[in-house]
Amino acid sequence: MIATALVTLLALMALAIPVAASMGMLGMILAQLYAFLPVTKVAGEIAWNSSNEFLLVALPLFILLGELLLRSGLAERMYDALAKWLSWLPGGLMHSNIAACALFAATSGSSVATAATVGTVALPQARRYGYSERLFLGTLAAGGTLGILIPPSINMIIYAVLTNTSVPKLYLAGIVPGILLSLGFMVVVLVACTIQPSWGGQRLRASLASCIASLVHLVPPLGIFLVVVGSIYAGIATPTEAASLGVVAGLGLAAANRALNWPMLREALLGTMKSTAMIMFIVVAAYFLNFVMSSIGLTTKLTDFMQGLGLSKWEMLFAVIVFYVILGCFMETLSMMITTIPIIAPVMQALGFDMVWFGIVIIVLVETALITPPVGLNLFVVQNLRKGGSMNDVIIGALPFVMAMFVLLLLLALFPGLALWLPTVVSS
Amino acid sequence: MRRHLDAALRAAQRLAHAGALGGGLLILAAALLVSVDVTLRKLANTTLGGADELSGYALAIGSTWSFAFVLLARGHVRIDALYQLLPRKLAAACDLIAIGALLAFASLIAWHGAGVLAQSWQLGARSNSSLAVPLAVPQALWWLGYAGFVACAVLLLLRAVSAMWAGDLATANRLIGARSIEEEAADELANALSARNAGAAT
Numbered sequence: 001m002i003a004t005a006l007v008t009l010l011a012l013m014a015l016a017i018p019v020a021a022s023m024g025m026l027g028m029i030l031a032q033l034y035a036f037l038p039v040t041k042v043a044g045e046i047a048w049n050s051s052n053e054f055l056l057v058a059l060p061l062f063i064l065l066g067e068l069l070l071r072s073g074l075a076e077r078m079y080d081a082l083a084k085w086l087s088w089l090p091g092g093l094m095h096s097n098i099a100a101c102a103l104f105a106a107t108s109g110s111s112v113a114t115a116a117t118v119g120t121v122a123l124p125q126a127r128r129y130g131y132s133e134r135l136f137l138g139t140l141a142a143g144g145t146l147g148i149l150i151p152p153s154i155n156m157i158i159y160a161v162l163t164n165t166s167v168p169k170l171y172l173a174g175i176v177p178g179i180l181l182s183l184g185f186m187v188v189v190l191v192a193c194t195i196q197p198s199w200g201g202q203r204l205r206a207s208l209a210s211c212i213a214s215l216v217h218l219v220p221p222l223g224i225f226l227v228v229v230g231s232i233y234a235g236i237a238t239p240t241e242a243a244s245l246g247v248v249a250g251l252g253l254a255a256a257n258r259a260l261n262w263p264m265l266r267e268a269l270l271g272t273m274k275s276t277a278m279i280m281f282i283v284v285a286a287y288f289l290n291f292v293m294s295s296i297g298l299t300t301k302l303t304d305f306m307q308g309l310g311l312s313k314w315e316m317l318f319a320v321i322v323f324y325v326i327l328g329c330f331m332e333t334l335s336m337m338i339t340t341i342p343i344i345a346p347v348m349q350a351l352g353f354d355m356v357w358f359g360i361v362i363i364v365l366v367e368t369a370l371i372t373p374p375v376g377l378n379l380f381v382v383q384n385l386r387k388g389g390s391m392n393d394v395i396i397g398a399l400p401f402v403m404a405m406f407v408l409l410l411l412l413a414l415f416p417g418l419a420l421w422l423p424t425v426v427s428s
Numbered sequence: 429m430r431r432h433l434d435a436a437l438r439a440a441q442r443l444a445h446a447g448a449l450g451g452g453l454l455i456l457a458a459a460l461l462v463s464v465d466v467t468l469r470k471l472a473n474t475t476l477g478g479a480d481e482l483s484g485y486a487l488a489i490g491s492t493w494s495f496a497f498v499l500l501a502r503g504h505v506r507i508d509a510l511y512q513l514l515p516r517k518l519a520a521a522c523d524l525i526a527i528g529a530l531l532a533f534a535s536l537i538a539w540h541g542a543g544v545l546a547q548s549w550q551l552g553a554r555s556n557s558s559l560a561v562p563l564a565v566p567q568a569l570w571w572l573g574y575a576g577f578v579a580c581a582v583l584l585l586l587r588a589v590s591a592m593w594a595g596d597l598a599t600a601n602r603l604i605g606a607r608s609i610e611e612e613a614a615d616e617l618a619n620a621l622s623a624r625n626a627g628a629a630t
Contacts (some may be wrong), residue, residue: 012529013507014507014510015510015511015525015526016506016508016510016511016522016523016606017506017522017525017526017529017530018504018505018506018526018529018530019504019506019507020504020505020530020533021504021506021526021529021530021532021533022529024529024532024533024536025529025532025533028532028533028536040536040540041540041543043536043537043540043541044537044539044540044541044542044543044544045540045544046576047537047541048488048541048544048567050568051487051488051491051492051570052485052487052488052566052570052606053484053487054480054481054483054484056487057458057462057480057483057484057486057487058488059487060490060491061455061458061459064452064455064456064459067476070620112616113616113620116616116617116619116620117620119617119620120617120620120621125501146575164474171485217544221512222432231466234468235467236466240462240468240480240483241462241463241465243459244458244459244460244461244462244463244466244483245445245463245466247456247459247463248459248460248463265456266449267619267622268452269448269449269452269453269455269456270448270449270452270497271444272452272455273448273449273451273455273490273491273493273494273497273621274448274494274497274498274501274503276451276455276487276490276494276499277448277451277491277492277494277495277498277503278492278498278503278504278505280487280491281491281495281498281504282505284537285533288537290483325578329505330509331507332505332507334505335505335507358587368612374509375507375509377612377613377616380610380612380613381613381616381617382612384610384614384616384617385617
């Protein structure tokens with residue numbers, strides 16, 4: 001039964017059948033082959049119940065917030081301010097790239113949006129000041145992935161829904177690893193530019209007064225972060241409510257920058273619904289497939305099989321990490337999460353791993369998937385930005401940052417407190 | 429025949445666009461409603477009641493109303509690692525299977541979803557909350573999205589088959605081909621760039 005399911009799923013996906021339809025078809029086929037009861041009959045109920053869940057409402061709201069911020073002119077001003085503060089370091093503007101990504105990540109729940117937004121602003125500077133293009137591109141592709149680790153995060157909401165984990169805890173757990181990873185990226189740049197100073201480009205010097213004056217441009221992103229993430233921990237709002245407040249704040253910010261008008265809002269709404277509908281169709285198909293799998297006993301068989309491998313706790317973690325790194329090279333990240341987590345998370349939980357901690361590990365693995373070839377969406381976003389040149393430049397430029405992600409995974413395994421300390425402190 | 433199909437597709441496109449925009453406005457309305465609710469709860473210690481339930485309906489309805497829009501924009505994610513290596517005719521066959529599979533699964537949901545709707549209607553079911561919404565209302569709106577999606581998929585399938593029959597693989601690909609990851613990334617950037625220009629103009 002396991003083999004049939006696996007081969008069918010692989011065949012469907014290899015034929016480039018849309019992920020949602022692949023999962024739905026697999027559910028229909030498995031029900032036909034193995035179910036004693038007409039389980040497909042509940043497809044209607046599953047579709048209705050799974051699509052009006054309040055926690056999932058946070059998804060379109062966070063996507064909409066991202067679309068609004070993208071159009072509000074916040075990124076340029078923020079980037080200029082950070083450039084004044086950080087570009088004296090060896091590696092110059094590449095540090096502002098990473099810091100701008102980290103700060104934008106604190107308002108945005110998407111890695112692709114973060115890379116696209118900061119990349120658009122930053123890349124014109126690379127040629128002007130003579131940076132090593134490879135490393136510069138790498139900072140943008142990798143920095144962008146911070147979008148889903150630093151809260152808010154769309155992928156963490158998906159994880160929370162799939163595993164019944166608390167979103168506020170996941171958000172808190174992502175903060176320290178998110179800051180560490182940003183610093184890790186900066187260390188990579190520092191080391192690279194100390195060894196090879198010519199990669200660093202021309203450094204900019206700004207007067208102290210203009211540095212201080214520029215701080216005002218950091219207020220809007222921090223304000224959005226406070227509204228969205230702060231309101232959750234002040235006990236005022238649930239994640240969905242916080243996302244709603246964020247949308248209102250985003251509208252306000254766009255209005256203050258005179259960027260709010262009907263064509264802008266229309267584009268933002270259409271962009272939001274395109275992503276939302278795509279995700280929701282996959283979510284509905286996943287609920288349906290999971291229902292079929294558990295009613296024919298396949299879920300139990302799969303978890304039994306994985307536990308029957310006789311791997312120890314840490315061997316299993318290693319196997320899971322290798323599995324995701326390889327899968328992440330070939331699969332779009334959201335589909336990867338939705339198809340695999342319902343199977344793997346219960347096994348990890350049975351082995352005694354904390355589900356919040358494992359969520360952070362998964363998010364870092366998803367970040368890796370975003371910048372590993374051949375299918376790493378952030379690589380393509382950054383490549384498209386430069387109009388010309390070989391894709392290999394971006395791939396090679398991003399590689400050192402993949403190493404930083406592996407170091408973070410190792411640290412998370414050695415010191416689970418990096419993720420779990422903040423949630424414990426706040427809840428007690 | 430082909431001319432009628434093209435006219436029907438153009439109409440479908442306009443409808444799908446309107447549906448997605450309507451869905452987006454529903455989500456925006458949900459954001460405003462929930463925000464007012466939170467503010468009232470915090471400041472005035474009172475609530476509107478039912479904001480969470482209504483925003484859930486907004487999500488359900490808004491997403492199905494946007495399904496057809498995503499289909500026409502070829503936005504449903506496909507794993508194309510192998511597909512890209514295939515000769516054009518085989519890739520075209522994959523495209524047909526892909527839209528067929530989407531159609532089959534959406535039809536299954538639409539069929540059984542109609543059952544859910546009919547049951548709510550006959551029993552006069554109301555939601556288990558202070559609003560006691562007659563469930564048939566949001567369910568009917570939600571179901572419409574699936575019905576529209578199925579209709580759209582049938583149109584696309586017919587038009588693509590007719591194009592393939594005439595040997596016009598390019599048109600078929602434009603209608604139901606997989607978007608490459610390059611196209612995906614280019615879109616994301618075009619979005620960021622247009623936003624930037626709009627910002628600079630003001």
